[in-house]
Amino acid sequence: MIKCEKCGKEFEAKTSHSFRMETCFECQKKKLHEMYLAYPVEEYTGQLFFANGEFCQNIEDFYELCKRKNLNPDEMEIVKAQKVEFPELDIDDFLCDYVNTEESDLPEVIIEAAEKFNDVVKKYNQSEHGYYEGISIRIKLPAQNAKTESR
Ligand SMILES: [Zn+2]
Numbered sequence: 657m658i659k660c661e662k663c664g665k666e667f668e669a670k671t672s673h674s675f676r677m678e679t680c681f682e683c684q685k686k687k688l689h690e691m692y693l694a695y696p697v698e699e700y701t702g703q704l705f706f707a708n709g710e711f712c713q714n715i716e717d718f719y720e721l722c723k724r725k726n727l728n729p730d731e732m733e734i735v736k737a738q739k740v741e742f743p744e745l746d747i748d749d750f751l752c753d754y755v756n757t758e759e760s761d762l763p764e765v766i767i768e769a770a771e772k773f774n775d776v777v778k779k780y781n782q783s784e785h786g787y788y789e790g791i792s793i794r795i796k797l798p799a800q801n802a803k804t805e806s807r
Pocket residue numbers: 660661662663664665679680681682683684
């Protein structure tokens with residue numbers, strides 16, 4: 657057991673080689689929430705978002721999530737979701753540590769495979785669905801405002 661640097665409570669420290677927790681779970685949670693509250697805020701206008709780490713496409717998804725997990729909508733942490741754009745592969749650059757691409761041409765099949773890969777990446781980047789990640793922007797849902805105001 658070690659003492660939390662913040663609140664003084666004793667807690668079971670989980671240690672690893674590179675990282676030692678100096679504050680208890682509650683204090684860490686509190687700190688993360690404070691960081692979240694410090695993010696810039698955007699009004700909700702249909703953006704995709706994450707609520708407590710779960711991807712939501714719309715408000716209906718959000719309420720469904722709250723209901724399913726029995727969570728208070730006003731206490732959810734909501735951040736903007738941003739689609740990850742995958743980079744295209746520069747095959748010469750990718751393989752330059754293995755072959756001297758300036759002096760000899762790469763095998764045709766390798767070049768073709770890279771072109772196919774890049775076609776897939778291009779299509780993916782242009783498509784609507786994809787891989788999303790949460791970014792450091794808070795989304796303010798209108799439904800949340802209404803709930804808070806009606807109290
Ligand atoms: Zn603590």
